Amino acid sequence: NKKYNIFYLMHGGGENERTLFFQDDTMMQNIFDHMIENGEMEPMIVVTPTFNQSGAEGFWSEFRDKVVPFVEGKYSTYAESTSPEDLKASRFHRAYGGFSMGAVSTWAVLTHCLDIVAYFMPLSGDHWGGTQTSYDKAKAIANAIDQSGLQKDEYFICCATGTTDIAYPNLGPQVEEMKKMSQFVYTSDLSQGNFYFLVAEGKDHWWGNVRHYVYDMLPYFFHEHQQ
Numbered sequence: 001n002k003k004y005n006i007f008y009l010m011h012g013g014g015e016n017e018r019t020l021f022f023q024d025d026t027m028m029q030n031i032f033d034h035m036i037e038n039g040e041m042e043p044m045i046v047v048t049p050t051f052n053q054s055g056a057e058g059f060w061s062e063f064r065d066k067v068v069p070f071v072e073g074k075y076s077t078y079a080e081s082t083s084p085e086d087l088k089a090s091r092f093h094r095a096y097g098g099f100s101m102g103a104v105s106t107w108a109v110l111t112h113c114l115d116i117v118a119y120f121m122p123l124s125g126d127h128w129g130g131t132q133t134s135y136d137k138a139k140a141i142a143n144a145i146d147q148s149g150l151q152k153d154e155y156f157i158c159c160a161t162g163t164t165d166i167a168y169p170n171l172g173p174q175v176e177e178m179k180k181m182s183q184f185v186y187t188s189d190l191s192q193g194n195f196y197f198l199v200a201e202g203k204d205h206w207w208g209n210v211r212h213y214v215y216d217m218l219p220y221f222f223h224e225h226q227q
Contacts, residue, residue, distance in 0.1 A: 010098030017050040097121025111144035138177035160213035162203025
């Protein structure tokens with residue numbers, strides 16, 4: 001009878017849906033269990049899908065049309081049903097994140113599925129979306145937000161990487177461009193804004209580092225607009 005928030009967390013390139021729960025340097029279930037046990041976050045459903053059939057940039061369509069209806073038609077989420085209307089009504093209880101190519105998929109989900117997802121966690125990966133410059137990447141995200149008609153307190157983005165991560169030279173400049181745009185209110189307190197960028201000094205492109213980003217940021221999800 002209890003309803004749960006749901007977090008879809010995507011693997012990186014060369015990995016699969018088993019990476020996050022069965023690989024020694026991830027083992028995310030241990031972190032989640034301890035966070036719940038310690039009262040750092042409420043119990044939630046965590047889903048680890050794969051983009052290996054549709055590609056990271058194109059996964060948003062499979063996510064929207066197949067994964068979400070399959071999962072949320074089976075488990076007890078805040079979606080009363082898997083109808084488009086009920087998925088939209090429950091968007092503040094749904095999050096999506098991913099590492100590396102999983103972050104690429106996250107930015108794509110953001111630009112195509114804002115109507116059903118409110119929280120986003122792109123980790124060590126920038127927005128591709130057929131754009132080239134950092135400004136173009138940021139503007140494509142801003143344009144999607146404008147087209148959604150959402151207010152600034154109706155979507156939330158927490159991204160992260162390390163200073164020695166191969167993604168930093170691309171993600172960092174994109175974030176700087178996003179900071180300049182009115183759609184993004186930059187702050188570490190999501191009750192005061194909708195956008196944050198965690199940068200870990202000396203950390204590289206590895207789940208052993210990235211899992212700490214998830215630990216640091218996930219407790220800030222699912223507090224705004226609870227319905």
